[in-house]
Amino acid sequence: MSDTSPEQLDQILAAAAAAAGPLGAALPAERAGWIRAAADALDAAADELVPIAMRETGLPEARLRGEVARSSGQLRMFADALVDGALLDVVIDTADADAKPVPRPDLRRTLVPLGPVLVFAASNFPFAFSVCGGDTASALAAGCPVVVKAHPGHPEVSVRTAEVMTEALGKAGAPDGTLGLVTGFEIGVQALQDARVKAGGFTGSVPAGLALHKVAANRPEPIPFYGELGSLNPVFVTPAAVAARGAGIATGYVGSFTLGVGQFCTKPGLLFLPTGHGLQEQLVDAVTGVAEARMLNDRIAQGFSTGLERLAQVGGVRVWASGDGATLLQTTVPELLARRDEILEECFGPVSIVVEYANEDELLSGVEAFGGNLTATLHGEPEDAELAARLLPMLTDRAGRVIWNGWPTGVAVTWAMEHGGPFPATVGSVHTSVGVTAARRFQRGVSYQDTPD
Amino acid sequence: MSDTSPEQLDQILAAAAAAAGPLGAALPAERAGWIRAAADALDAAADELVPIAMRETGLPEARLRGEVARSSGQLRMFADALVDGALLDVVIDTADADAKPVPRPDLRRTLVPLGPVLVFAASNFPFAFSVCGGDTASALAAGCPVVVKAHPGHPEVSVRTAEVMTEALGKAGAPDGTLGLVTGFEIGVQALQDARVKAGGFTGSVPAGLALHKVAANRPEPIPFYGELGSLNPVFVTPAAVAARGAGIATGYVGSFTLGVGQFCTKPGLLFLPTGHGLQEQLVDAVTGVAEARMLNDRIAQGFSTGLERLAQVGGVRVWASGDGATLLQTTVPELLARRDEILEECFGPVSIVVEYANEDELLSGVEAFGGNLTATLHGEPEDAELAARLLPMLTDRAGRVIWNGWPTGVAVTWAMEHGGPFPATVGSVHTSVGVTAARRFQRGVSYQDTPD
Numbered sequence: 076m077s078d079t080s081p082e083q084l085d086q087i088l089a090a091a092a093a094a095a096g097p098l099g100a101a102l103p104a105e106r107a108g109w110i111r112a113a114a115d116a117l118d119a120a121a122d123e124l125v126p127i128a129m130r131e132t133g134l135p136e137a138r139l140r141g142e143v144a145r146s147s148g149q150l151r152m153f154a155d156a157l158v159d160g161a162l163l164d165v166v167i168d169t170a171d172a173d174a175k176p177v178p179r180p181d182l183r184r185t186l187v188p189l190g191p192v193l194v195f196a197a198s199n200f201p202f203a204f205s206v207c208g209g210d211t212a213s214a215l216a217a218g219c220p221v222v223v224k225a226h227p228g229h230p231e232v233s234v235r236t237a238e239v240m241t242e243a244l245g246k247a248g249a250p251d252g253t254l255g256l257v258t259g260f261e262i263g264v265q266a267l268q269d270a271r272v273k274a275g276g277f278t279g280s281v282p283a284g285l286a287l288h289k290v291a292a293n294r295p296e297p298i299p300f301y302g303e304l305g306s307l308n309p310v311f312v313t314p315a316a317v318a319a320r321g322a323g324i325a326t327g328y329v330g331s332f333t334l335g336v337g338q339f340c341t342k343p344g345l346l347f348l349p350t351g352h353g354l355q356e357q358l359v360d361a362v363t364g365v366a367e368a369r370m371l372n373d374r375i376a377q378g379f380s381t382g383l384e385r386l387a388q389v390g391g392v393r394v395w396a397s398g399d400g401a402t403l404l405q406t407t408v409p410e411l412l413a414r415r416d417e418i419l420e421e422c423f424g425p426v427s428i429v430v431e432y433a434n435e436d437e438l439l440s441g442v443e444a445f446g447g448n449l450t451a452t453l454h455g456e457p458e459d460a461e462l463a464a465r466l467l468p469m470l471t472d473r474a475g476r477v478i479w480n481g482w483p484t485g486v487a488v489t490w491a492m493e494h495g496g497p498f499p500a501t502v503g504s505v506h507t508s509v510g511v512t513a514a515r516r517f518q519r520g521v522s523y524q525d526t527p528d
Numbered sequence: 529m530s531d532t533s534p535e536q537l538d539q540i541l542a543a544a545a546a547a548a549g550p551l552g553a554a555l556p557a558e559r560a561g562w563i564r565a566a567a568d569a570l571d572a573a574a575d576e577l578v579p580i581a582m583r584e585t586g587l588p589e590a591r592l593r594g595e596v597a598r599s600s601g602q603l604r605m606f607a608d609a610l611v612d613g614a615l616l617d618v619v620i621d622t623a624d625a626d627a628k629p630v631p632r633p634d635l636r637r638t639l640v641p642l643g644p645v646l647v648f649a650a651s652n653f654p655f656a657f658s659v660c661g662g663d664t665a666s667a668l669a670a671g672c673p674v675v676v677k678a679h680p681g682h683p684e685v686s687v688r689t690a691e692v693m694t695e696a697l698g699k700a701g702a703p704d705g706t707l708g709l710v711t712g713f714e715i716g717v718q719a720l721q722d723a724r725v726k727a728g729g730f731t732g733s734v735p736a737g738l739a740l741h742k743v744a745a746n747r748p749e750p751i752p753f754y755g756e757l758g759s760l761n762p763v764f765v766t767p768a769a770v771a772a773r774g775a776g777i778a779t780g781y782v783g784s785f786t787l788g789v790g791q792f793c794t795k796p797g798l799l800f801l802p803t804g805h806g807l808q809e810q811l812v813d814a815v816t817g818v819a820e821a822r823m824l825n826d827r828i829a830q831g832f833s834t835g836l837e838r839l840a841q842v843g844g845v846r847v848w849a850s851g852d853g854a855t856l857l858q859t860t861v862p863e864l865l866a867r868r869d870e871i872l873e874e875c876f877g878p879v880s881i882v883v884e885y886a887n888e889d890e891l892l893s894g895v896e897a898f899g900g901n902l903t904a905t906l907h908g909e910p911e912d913a914e915l916a917a918r919l920l921p922m923l924t925d926r927a928g929r930v931i932w933n934g935w936p937t938g939v940a941v942t943w944a945m946e947h948g949g950p951f952p953a954t955v956g957s958v959h960t961s962v963g964v965t966a967a968r969r970f971q972r973g974v975s976y977q978d979t980p981d
Contacts, residue, residue, distance in 0.1 A: 100921055166965075168944040180934060182944035187924055189958065285750070292745030296951045297738070299958055463980075468553055471640055471974050479979040481633060491621040491635035493975035498749045505642070505752055505972045512619075512973070519958045520965070521924050522946035526932040527916075 076230045078259025084266055090252025091191040091220040092271040097250040099188040099218040103163070107154035109249035110215055114150035116243030117143060117207055117236070124232055124239070128201040131229040133369030138335065142202040149209055153216035156511045162186065162216055162518075170525070181525050186518035188218030189299070190273030193266050195287065196226040196233065197278035198371050199338040205229065206236040206256065210276035210301075213513040215253070219274070222255040224263035228372040233258075267291055267300075274517050277302040278340070281421075281499050288502045301516050302502040303494070305421045306449035307344040308483045311438065311466065314349040315456035316480075324454055325354045328427070329361040331482035333401045336368045337425030338375070341450055341483040344421065345428045347408075347441050355395065358403055358429065365400035370424060379424030386426065389417045401425040408437040415444055435462065442469045447497030450476045450483035475500060475507065529683045531712025537719055543705025544644040544673040545724040550703040552641040552671040556616070560607035562702035563668055567603035569696030570596060570660055570689070577685055577692070581654040584682040586822030591788065595655040602662055606669035609964045615639065615669055615971075623978070634978050639971035641671030642752070643726030646719050648740065650731035651681040651824050652791045658682065659689040659709065663729035663754075666966040668706070675708040675725070677716035681825040686711075720744055720753075727970050729961070730755040731793070734874075734952050741955045754969050755955040756947070758874045759902035760797040761936045764891065764919065767802040768909035769933075777907055778807045781880070782814040784935040786854045789821045790878030791828070794903055794936040797874065798881045800861075800894050808848065811856055811882065818853035823877060832877030839879065842870045854878040861890040868897055888915065895922045900950030903929045903936035928953060928960065 079087070098106065117124075121143045128139050156162050163185050170181040192214040197204035204210070206223045214221045225233035237256035244253050257266055267275055267290050275291050275298065277284050284302035291300035312324055332343050348354065370376040383402060387394050391410030396403040404426065411418050411430055418428065432438045445451070451474035455463050470477045475496030486494055486509055494509035495501045506516045532540070551559065570577075574596045581592050609615045616638045623634040645667040650657035657663070659676045667674045678686035690709040697706050710719055720728055720743050728744050728751065730737050737755035744753035765777055785796050801807065823829040836855060840847050844863030849856040857879065864871050864883055871881065885891045898904070904927035908916050923930045928949030939947055939962055947962035948954045954961070959969045 096921070096925075166944040184944040184946050184963075288750060289746060292750075292956075293742060297741060297745075297955050298951075299956070467979070468549070472549075475973065476975040476977055477979060478977040481978050491619040491637040491975055493637050493973040495973060497972070498751075502750050503745075503752070505969070507973050510637075516958070519950070520928065520946040520948060520960050522929040522944055524929055524931040525934050526920070526930060 076234070076258060079257040079262045081262070081265065084257055084262055087222055087255040087257060088191065088266065088269050088271045091222050091255055092252075094220040094250040094252035095188070095190045098220055098253055101218070103157045103160070105248075106216070106218060107157045109244050109247045109253070110150050110154040110157070110212070112243045112247035113207070113240040114147040114154070116239050117147045117150070120235075120239045124235055127232040127235060128229060131232055132201050132371050134201070134335070134371070139202065142200060146202045146207045146212070149203075150207070150212045152511065153212045153514065156514070157216050161511065162514050182522050183526070184520050184522045186515070187521050189517050189519055190219060191271055192219045192221050192274045192276060192517050193272045194221055194223045195263060195275070195277040195279065196223055198226050198228040198375060199335070199340070201229040201232050202236070204278045206233050207240060209509050209513060210278070211254070214276070214517045217514045217517040219517045220253050220255070222257060222266060222272070224266065225256055225258045227258070228375070230258060264290060268294055270296060272298065274298050275300040276516070279304070281305045284502055291503070299516065300503045301506065303340065303449075304499050304502055306340055306496065306500045307419060307421060307445065308341050308448055308450045308452070309345045309347065309445055310343045310452040310454065310483070311347045311442065312349070312454040313456065313459045313462060315458050316454040317349060317352045317354070319456050321352060321354050322357060325357045326361060327482055329358065329365070329401070331484045332427040333365045333425045334484045336370055337401070338371055338423060339484050341486060343427060343452065343483055345430050347430045347432055347438060350431045350433050352431070359396040362396040362401045362403040363398040365398055365425065367399035375423065379422065382422035383424070383426055386418070386420075386422050389414055392418060392428070395429065404428040406430055408432045408441045412440060412444060419444065439465070439469070442466060442473070445473050447500040448474045449494060449496045449500045450474050450478060452478040452481065452483055454480050473497065529687070529711060532710040532715045534715070534718065537710055537715055540675055540708040540710060541644065541719065541722050541724045544675050544708055545705075547673040547703040547705035548641070548643045551673055551706055554671070556610045556613070558701070559669070559671060560610045562697050562700045562706070563603050563607040563610070563665070565696045565700035566660070566693040567600040567607070569692050570600045570603070573688075573692045577688055580685040580688060581682060584685055585654050585824050587654070587788070587824070592655065595653060599655045599660045599665070602656075603660070603665045605964065606665045606967060609967070610669050614964065615967050635975050636979070637973050637975045639670075639968070640974050642970050642972055643672060644724055645672045645674050645727045645729060645970050646725045647674055647676045648716060648728070648730040648732065649676055649679040649686065651679050651828060652788070652793070654682040654685050655689070657731045659686050660693060662962050662966060663731070664707070667729070667970045670967045670970040672727070672970045673706050673708070675710060675719060677719065678709055678711045680711070681828070683711060717743060721747055723749060725751065727751050728753040729969070731961070732757070734758045737955055744956070752969065753956045754959065754961060756793065756961050757952050757955055759793055759949065759953045760872060760874060760898065761794050761901055761903045761905070762798045762800065762898055763796045763905040763907065763936070764800040764895065765802070765907040766909065766912045766915060768911050769907040770802060770805045770807070772909050774805060774807050775810060778810045779814060780935055782811065782818070782854070784937045785880040786818045786878045787937045789823055790854070791824055791876060792937050794939060796880060796905065796936055798883050800883045800885055800891060803884045803886050805884070812849040815849040815854045815856040816851040818851055818878065820852035828876065832875065835875035836877070836879055839871070839873075839875050842867055845871060845881070848882065857881040859883055861885045861894045865893060865897060872897065892918070892922070895919060895926070898926050900953040901927045902947060902949045902953045903927050903931060905931040905934065905936055907933050926950065
């Protein structure tokens with residue numbers, strides 16, 4: 076598939092800019108109807124879209140069907156939030172002639188759309204973080220036209236998804252230009268620099284996200300840019316948890332870090348276990364038993380292979396299991412601290428590291444080694460209450476989601492979900508990228524002062 | 529007063545970083561108590577602080593006393609919002625084992641502080657947008673230590689305000705390092721580049737704000753930077769409004785644009801009147817009657833003088849009144865459109881431009897000439913309903929606050945206030961800088977998944 080030409084880009088952005096007015100001015104119920112039409116069309120096209128995605132990404136059918144359902148469900152969730160008024164976040168302060176130090180006028184604040192949003196699709200979710208994904212759904216619900224920069228890992232399903240949604244949006248009455256698609260690296264950067272684009276959303280690597288963040292920030296008119304970048308998602312296990320349910324933790328861990336061939340942004344990259352945990356054999360067996368599976372594309376497979384080779388050669392890192400489908404490494408907290416930057420460089424794919432700690436001080440030092448992450452998980456038991464009370468604030472400082480006795484993979488799409496976290500988990504964002512409040516990334520407030528209905 | 533040295537800066541930032549943990553972990557009622565103590569101390573010190581500010585800024589006593597009251601009231605408003613839980617924005621989704629496509633865990637989302645915030649104080653409000661201003665109040669309420677970069681226009685009152693607040697915070701039990709102050713241009717930039725600073729707030733000019741925004745965005749760890757920059761605050765008057773209450777509009781306009789010697793970010797910089805409005809004589813009389821008043825400092829007075837000279841010489845711009853204390857210029861919509869960039873360059877001080885429109889098309893073209901502003905105002909009558917319905921969406925696209933039959937100066941500090949707007953009114957912000965939601969600029973979400981109480 077050839078890249079979008081600069082002339083085509085100009086037409087697509089002109090259409091998006093023209094759509095911004097009518098899309099933003101549409102009544103919530105009307106806009107919600109358009110979004111629901113796109114969701115229905117997506118479900119109806121699943122039989123056609125899923126096989127294309129399977130061929131392009133190597134992901135299994137059940138996973139991809141789940142992704143389509145998650146995406147259409149997410150579009151409907153935003154449509155519901157639009158209809159019930161939650162997305163408008165209306166606040167009313169009535170006039171108060173006696174207010175001090177000055178009388179107060181009648182003020183009614185609501186949220187309005189920023190304008191056309193450019194969404195950079197991710198490689199690892201051909202639906203849920205791509206053309207029909209959360210950035211698109213939240214921006215459309217906010218009232219912003221969306222231009223998606225397709226990920227080169229799944230171009231055909233991107234084009235077909237855009238066609239299916241665009242047709243449905245058009246039939247339902249949405250303005251032309253509500254959804255557009257562009258392809259090509261250079262054209263994506265060019266689009267981000269265009270004055271008609273008013274915000275950007277991105278899911279991908281730290282270097283790419285940082286580079287695009289700078290493009291957005293250094294424009295003559297800087298725009299908000301929301302990047303979801305890297306995350307190691309450490310998991311910390313107390314001795315009491317090992318004693319109570321070590322076998323279950325080992326099984327859960329291997330299942331979580333190998334899910335989707337380890338290609339989730341919430342993959343647990345490290346598991347902290349107390350020395351003498353006695354789980355090595357079980358972990359090695361579980362990892363060795365993981366079947367080989369195709370990665371998303373050759374570039375990612377090559378990157379994983381290179382990253383794994385690098386990681387396995389870092390001093391203090393030992394290979395515990397090297398199976399066909401997954402690899403398990405091991406180190407200790409002192410060794411981790413000695414080579415922190417090398418060991419904590421994210422390796423995207425089915426590999427994870429068991430980090431052994433000798434005592435509570437080492438466990439705390441292990442937590443302190445981390446910067447921003449999407450998630451941090453603690454496995455503990457009721458008798459760990461005191462330790463948990465010390466650890467939870469430390470985990471809160473380092474993550475957007477703190478999980479107790481669970482696993483980070485699997486991101487519920489709800490109001491209370493936070494899919495974000497301190498840098499480098501995200502850049503340019505104090506907002507979540509999953510969940511209803513994700514729409515706030517593409518809205519700004521307007522107050523109407525003494526304005527008649 | 530000498531600039532803060534790099535060694536002093538290091539100590540101040542170390543103290544702020546050390547305060548971040550305890551300040552963020554404090555219970556809402558406890559933190560609110562500290563903030564209220566600072567507010568009380570501010571009020572108690574008004575007799576000492578106001579004369580210093582009068583000397584340093586030339587602003588009159590009544591205005592400055594009002595500013596102190598506004599600032600202490602604002603601190604208390606944030607303390608109240610903290611206690612009633614509004615600032616935590618808690619959202620709870622209980623577990624749902626039957627949720628599709630996957631079972632849903634228990635998720636509880638709240639907001640946590642980002643960490644130390646660097647606040648660049650403004651020249652024109654030595655209290656309300658300075659050491660004890662809205663950025664400081666909202667950041668403290670969010671649980672973030674604050675380091676203020678003092679404005680060089682009022683250094684002494686900045687130092688004394690910081691001392692008064694720091695003493696009160698300390699006596700009340702707040703951690704050392706909760707509030708710090710630095711002086712000097714270079715040291716401000718250096719502070720913004722420091723890894724311990726996690727967010728920035730700024731009120732000032734477009735060039736300075738853009739430059740600092742880029743510093744924040746281009747750090748190894750980019751941080752959110754909220755800048756409130758320039759605004760022209762256009763006011764549009766319909767023929768019916770002129771017929772119904774032209775004299776009152778003329779008086780209100782001159783009062784608004786000369787308030788505070790025209791040194792408000794919400795000063796109405798342009799007044800659109802229909803040709804044949806018959807208000808010239810009254811406007812000229814009112815402007816000529818404005819008494820001379822000292823501007824904030826020599827640099828601002830010099831900038832105003834240069835800007836006024838430049839503006840008066842733009843082709844198509846005529847001087848209607850050039851009094852001791854204010855200047856009124858006049859042009860027409862076609863002339864404005866012909867020299868848009870020259871005429872719409874903000875001139876900070878007591879000058880405004882009457883723009884005459886010949887018909888409704890010219891009025892609409894006049895609105896379209898504007899980019900982002902803090903405010904946009906429409907004066908109309910009931911019979912203007914159809915025109916107002918066309919204009920209000922256009923004003924909404926261009927401003928953070930849309931005012932009906934009022935004046936933009938005077939910013940109510942309430943939940944529903946929006947003090948923001950599209951670039952260049954703000955940079956890096958989809959949030960208001962005044963009002964309770966301003967605290968959200970310094971918070972991020974965290975979800976707790978299945979975490980015990």
